[in-house]
Amino acid sequence: MKTNPSPKAKDKSLELLRGKGLNVTHPRRKILAYLLDHHGPFSVEEIHQSMGEGFCDLATVYRCLGQFEKKGLVERRYFGDDILRYEYLDHAHHHHHIICTQCKAVTQLDDCDIAKLESMVKDRGYRDVSHTLEFFGVCAKCQP
């Protein structure tokens, strides 16, 4: 599961951290680069393990992700299976997930047109409206 970040992700993580006014440290950079390189939400455990044995403490991963979340760099997702996952928030690519209820594989659905529903929410007086939308089903591989 251990992976090294791509040069591109390393550059972008640097840029993002500086842009958010966060000091650039090794754990922060590597965690963010991992999220940039790999699509889909990951558990804290997965992220920690991806960096290789002993690269940094699990508590550090929690702390970094907590800060990223506060700065709007990542968001937490919950797919109903008791595991919290973090995902890089790419404002340029709004999308949703399709989660296989059997094997838990996550794929993306890029198309999203629920502007109509969001405007109904705005009509009720809400401001700064956003949404989460996840699909669940049994993927082709998991069907008998």
Add this chain to the structure above:
Amino acid sequence: MKTNPSPKAKDKSLELLRGKGLNVTHPRRKILAYLLDHHGPFSVEEIHQSMGEGFCDLATVYRCLGQFEKKGLVERRYFGDDILRYEYLDHAHHHHHIICTQCKAVTQLDDCDIAKLESMVKDRGYRDVSHTLEFFGVCAKCQP
């Protein structure tokens, strides 16, 4: 926060428990009746407290909700605030939530037409497709 279940909810909880083949006990009945009477998802803590001091153990609430979930009577929701909530699953009334990001008040949005998106998921080979959709915003009361 203590409330007593309505007669209607008491009847329906009995019916639902029997229908699912669950023994009818006081805690099960009162927990289910609470979820039937009050709309919106509630945390385990809220449900426990709603039944009054010492009515039943917190562990019992966890156990009951876990069984209800297995039987498809309730579903867990996660709104990104670290709190897991349980909601009665009314198959006859599919709806979504609007959660105020400030005061956390939950209201419902009954209209839901994302059949088009669900069919896109089915086209990808998924079966038993379902979805969750939540809206977040600042409600009128919480705006300056």
Add this chain to the structure above:
DNA sequence: GTGGATGCAAAGAATTTGCAACCAA
């Protein structure tokens, strides 16, 4: 009567925190 349900307390898992050492700016 009997198997399943509950209360209580203890265990377990996930996450957070205190503090000294360390590192980025």
Add this chain to the structure above:
DNA sequence: TTGGTTGCAAATTCTTTGCATCCAC
């Protein structure tokens, strides 16, 4: 140099579990 960050271990919180007792059927 200095304030912010990390590692480590302990603490906290949330949830689950073992077991004796109790209750629904």
